[in-house]
Amino acid sequence: MISRSELFAGAATYYARYRHGYGTEIIDYIADTLGLDDRTRVLDLGCGPGTLAIPLAGRAGEILAVDPSEEMLAEGARWGTPGIRWLRGDSSTLGELPLGPVDHVVMGRSFHWTERERLLRHLDELLPAHGAVVLAGPTTDPADPPWEPQVQAVRRTFGLEWRANSEEYAQSGRHHDEILRGSAFNRLESRRFTRTVRQSADDIVGLQLSFSYSSPARLGERMPAFTKAVHEALDAANPSGEWREEVVTEIVVARRP
Template sequence: MPRDDAARLFAGAAEAYAEYRPGYPDELFDLTARRLAFTADTRIADLGCGPGTATIPLARRVGGVVAVDPNTEMLEVAQAAAARAGIGTIEFHQGHAEDLPKLEPGPVEHAVFGRSFHWTDRDAVVAMLDALLPPHGAIVLLGSARTVAYPWDAAVRAVRERFLGTERRAGSGTYSHPAVSHADLLVAGPFGAVEPYSFDEDVEYDLEYVLGLQRSYSHSAEHLFGERYGEFQDALREAVLAACGPGPYPVVKQDTLIIARRPRA
């Protein structure tokens, strides 16, 4: 993906991302802290930090976080969230994950990606981190699993495709999920000792949350619709109501964690 496109992926979506994208459970961060032996001296990088979804919980468990994102709006929202939380141990940098060494971050032990690894040149990033991280350093991937479709998925997809076409939009182009999974790519590389974990939680979402969630995605960001965004939102509301009723909608929220280390570690 072109670098300018990466910066535009979530243009105008930072506030919606912070408000509507589900966070990760505390037990995920607690497990990460235990497995990687976080201390007050641990310093990590959060690459593609977005509005600070993972940055702030991580900062509460380590001595310092280098938070990097190409989108200035995301960084502004993340900085505001850190200030509200009273956390002063986060260094914010505008840039791409691939550019971490150029940002002169100082020593970092581990690199975390919260729903962002797929937006990078994964092979280049792994090679860069292999050169940058210490022998015990790890790549940590936080993500979401969708083994069961949400009740509104088909209705939302149909409306989105009516307005934007069947190809999944991203920036000024389109996006397809990588043919090789994150786990398989890591297993085949220098960080081949991979530990996968999953976390399930029963939650309820209401109609406004489901509609707001669509504003947080790169493939349905407001800038993609031009002057038709209001029309899209109205059609979306009508379709979700017809498919699922007024809510609330009980679902199983599924989060994933991958900790990848060098085998000798």
């Protein structure tokens, strides 16, 4: 089985460059809802290249940015953003990390990689009474991006349909909300944010290399053939080369009753 640290091997630079950020409105919402100030310490678990940690730094006292991938941490750390401590670890090793007191936990597109119930039990021990768990990511009913049919057809020809999630998530199929409702953090507040994003075919090709199932490491020497095939499929479907997408992000704030 592929190790946690290798899930996104080779993908970090593509992740930082091509994945959609969350945007100011969402960052403001998280900061305001949690009441962040210069004394608040926030754990960003599965931080990747700092998609949440970097814009949240400066809004809180300290961000503890934790990820199992050295590459992701290095990509985030190279900006030298003050107020962030980058730590290698994952949901199963939190107890071993030198975190110190943590007020809140944020997870951007990473909860599905964890053994969710076990993690929430651990967070119940870690967080103070006012502590919240915040999930940021696609909604309960995510729509496929407009280019997905073309890219999916190419992925199929390259045998890249492997679903890369935690065993627990893949096997139970239970939605995050259901898992949260069964945990100590069962008081949920959810808000959706919609943005229009414009991308070129090059952006969409680069984005594919940020996904665990079509990362550079997964593709190996087939990477040039894959990117060429994706580009050709996109150009055939949309010769204008401009793609428009409505990106919906859901922020779930889970608190104890």
